[in-house]
Amino acid sequence: MEGLPEEERAIVELVREFVDTSVKPVAHDLEQANTYPEALIDAMKEMGVFGLAVPEPWGEASVSASCYVLVTEELARGWMSLAGAMGGHTVVAKLILDHGTAEQKDTYLPRLATGELRATMALTEPGGGSDLQAMRTTARQVGDHYVVNGSKTWITNARRAGLVALLCKTDPRAEPAHRGISILLVEKGEGFEVSRDLPKLGYKGVESCELSFDDMRVPVGALLGEKEGAGFGQMMRGLEIGRLQVAARALGVGRAALEDSLRYAQERESFGVPIWKHQSIGNYLADMATQLLAARQLTLAAARRYDAGERADMEAGMAKLFASETAMKIALDAVRIHGGYGYSTEFDVERYFRDAPLMIVGEGTNEIQRTVIARQLVKRGSVAP
Incomplete structure (x- = not known):
């Protein structure tokens, strides 16, 4: 936590203590039962975790991105699903803070800060994947409303979120396509259905859902900001903090796997x-720790x-790419170190191995991250500091 002000270090320490005393003792059973962690979410609200991106006068504890990364790492170290429960919420809060009208800020930010109102973002569509500009969800203005039609998928917290930042096309004929994309701040109502929860390998406890919009009417005031067609750029900036958050989740999973392996190798x-004294196991531990520290430094940079x-x-793409691939490798090495026990649901390392792949494919696949990185490399011509 070097470089953080004292107030932010105290926040990270508070979350670390919460994870050790309240999350780790119950995470295994909650995850195995795929139970929504209501009590833990309420405790996160009390600690102000859902308001970390909301400054005064709407919130109390807006923190730096570095602090946010470390808080996310701590939550994911206890149970990655908890970090997922606040990830999209924070992106939406940042979108409103950076691009919203004064009325939108006053309406939503105070309730987002306390967690009274939970938010999520809806980008991905069935069959669309990472090609956001090819989306088919449309919002057609009719008088003082937009009429929304389309569908979204893999939307985390969709059942419990009261506000959805919906990426959609307000001008389907625009060229290039991104100039016709806007964000609508949508509250649930007639024509909006959360159709089903998607079954998942890991990332249990919190729901990931399909959404459908059938002639849903949304007031024109729900448009994020002052003008149509700015949504793609707004969301790309929002995804920078989103990808930092996913990288931090990967750090938490990797750290949990390393810490469990280090303890097991001594016992x-x-x-x-002790098995850590065998060179093969000692080498695993050394490589895991080195890779994790490198991933954390890249994410903090x-x-x-x-x-x-x-x-x-x-930089966010690099952090997300490297940290997620690192977490996957560390999780697999943790299974190797635990031997047969690593394959048992009685030990947490099998959960880390199931949770780690989400960070590789979520918030833009790592294949997309490489494309983003390559384009920026060509544009900038250097990675010099």
Whole structure:
């Protein structure tokens, strides 16, 4: 936590203590039962976790992106699903803070800060994947309303969120396509259906859903900001903090896997010695720790650039790419270190191995991250500091 002001260090320490005392003792059973963690979410609200992106006068504890990364890492270290429960929420809060009208800020930010109102973002469509400009969800203005039609998928917290930042086309004929894309701040109502919860390998407890919009009427005042066609750029900036958050989730999963492996390697003996003393196991631990620290430093470097107000899509993409691939490798190595126990649902390492892939495919697949990175490399011509 070097470089954080004292107030932000205290926030990270508070969340760390919460994870150790309240999350870790119950996460295994909640995850196995796929139970929504109501009590833990309420505790996160009490701690102000849902308001970390909301400054005064609407909130109390707006923090730096670096602090946000470390808070997310701590939550994911306890149970990655908890970090997912506040990820999209924070992106929506930042979208409203950076681009919303005065009325939108006053209406939504105070309730988002306390967690009284939960928010999510709806980008991905069935069959669309990472090609956001090819979306088919439309919002046609009719008088003082938009009429919304279309569908979205893989929307986290969709059942419990009261506000959805919906990416849609307000001008389907626009060229290039991104100039016709807007964000609507949608509250649930007639014509909006959460159709089903999607079954998942990991990421249990919180729901990931399909949404459908059938002639849903939304007031024109729900348009984020002052003009149509700005939504794609707004969301791309929002996804910078979103990808930092996914990178931080990966750090938490990787750290949990490493910490469990380090403890197990000191307790478990074979051939008369703790197994960490065997070179193969010791090498695993050394590589896991080195890779995790490198991933954290890369993520924090991207967070500092974001805090400086500079464009950080390449750096956030690098952090998300490297941290997620690192978490996947560490989780697999943790299974190797635990041997047969690593394959047992009695040990948490099998959960880390199931949770880690989400960060590889979520918030823009790693294949897309490489495309973003390559384009920015060509544009900038250097990665010099």
